[in-house]
Amino acid sequence: MKNLKGIISALLVSYNADGSINEKGLREIIRYNIDKMKVDGLYVGGSTGENFMLSTEEKKQIFRIAKDEAKDQVALIAQVGSVNLHESIELGKYATELGYDCLSAVTPFYYKFSFAEIKNYYDTIIAETGNNMIVYSIPFLTGVNIGVEQFGELYKNPKIIGVKFTAGDFYLLERVKRAYPNHLIWAGFDEMMLSAAVLGVDGAIGSTFNVNGVRARQIFEYAQQGKIAEARAIQHVTNDLIEGILSNGLYLTIKELLKLDGVDAGYCREPMTKELTPEKVAFAKELKAKYLA
Numbered sequence: 295m296k297n298l299k300g301i302i303s304a305l306l307v308s309y310n311a312d313g314s315i316n317e318k319g320l321r322e323i324i325r326y327n328i329d330k331m332k333v334d335g336l337y338v339g340g341s342t343g344e345n346f347m348l349s350t351e352e353k354k355q356i357f358r359i360a361k362d363e364a365k366d367q368v369a370l371i372a373q374v375g376s377v378n379l380h381e382s383i384e385l386g387k388y389a390t391e392l393g394y395d396c397l398s399a400v401t402p403f404y405y406k407f408s409f410a411e412i413k414n415y416y417d418t419i420i421a422e423t424g425n426n427m428i429v430y431s432i433p434f435l436t437g438v439n440i441g442v443e444q445f446g447e448l449y450k451n452p453k454i455i456g457v458k459f460t461a462g463d464f465y466l467l468e469r470v471k472r473a474y475p476n477h478l479i480w481a482g483f484d485e486m487m488l489s490a491a492v493l494g495v496d497g498a499i500g501s502t503f504n505v506n507g508v509r510a511r512q513i514f515e516y517a518q519q520g521k522i523a524e525a526r527a528i529q530h531v532t533n534d535l536i537e538g539i540l541s542n543g544l545y546l547t548i549k550e551l552l553k554l555d556g557v558d559a560g561y562c563r564e565p566m567t568k569e570l571t572p573e574k575v576a577f578a579k580e581l582k583a584k585y586l587a
């Protein structure tokens with residue numbers, strides 16, 4: 295298995311105006327991440343890929359294209375989580391056969407699943423695929439909170455190697471790292487990366503790394519070296535950029551920033567708004583000139 299630590303881009307997907315996958319654009323986004331952002335890996339099929347609005351076949355198509363384009367250049371993590379466990383297993387087997395280095399699965403959502411049901415979901419995907427697993431915890435979207443002891447229960451399965459922690463609860467993050475130092479944590483909120491890095495996370499997985507991956511690495515590496523003032527200065531600029539991106543529409547604005555660099559990043563997939571208004575395009579241009587020139 296490849297090294298999964300470091301800066302992992304949550305891969306954006308380019309869609310055509312009718313919502314179909316724009317393969318050429320997706321390949322360009324992948325190349326941009328590897329060649330320009332110099333990321334350590336790609337997290338494929340996450341929130342940033344607009345995954346939860348796709349059919350099983352479309353999810354497979356994206357896994358296939360990403361593997362074909364990235365080959366073995368960077369670590370590849372396939373997010374296969376779904377409220378349909380059968381789909382998760384099918385996707386997990388598919389990505390494993392393609393050669394993905396690791397799986398990840400969002401905690402099952404919508405229904406109020408018990409912890410025993412959540413644990414069974416992870417154990418079942420792992421048993422059926424034989425691959426390693428990263429828990430994807432994103433309570434603000436799923437409503438699922440996992441406590442310190444529950445992480446311990448999940449980690450009894452030796453194939454669960456850690457958690458993608460998309461939350462601002464740094465006390466919980468610190469307690470989990472303290473309790474399970476051999477399990478990995480990837481920070482999920484790019485705007486809080488420095489705080490997470492100071493607490494010893496092993497890497498970060500984020501949407502904004504598609505365009506701001508170089509700064510993300512600087513923050514992470516400075517923090518690891520104990521150069522906090524330097525890291526903070528870069529986090530400040532990063533957060534000025536992220537604040538602008540969030541105010542303008544997260545994925546569409548990142549796509550627009552890629553387009554301004556010649557990448558065919560396409561549209562978003564409905565029911566998300568498909569494209570930016572002319573005013574928002576103009577604002578994205580300002581962000582590009584100010585922060586990513």
Ligand SMILES: CC(=O)N[C@@H]([C@@H](O)[C@H](O)[C@H](O)CO)[C@@H](O)CC(=O)C(=O)O
Pocket residue numbers: 304305337339340341342343460482483484485499500501502536540544
């Ligand atoms: C909901 C969401 O998009 N969260 C992002 C963050 O990178 C986030 O976009 C960023 O920190 C801005 O808030 C990641 O945690 C999600 C992610 O890695 C994924 O695509 O699954």
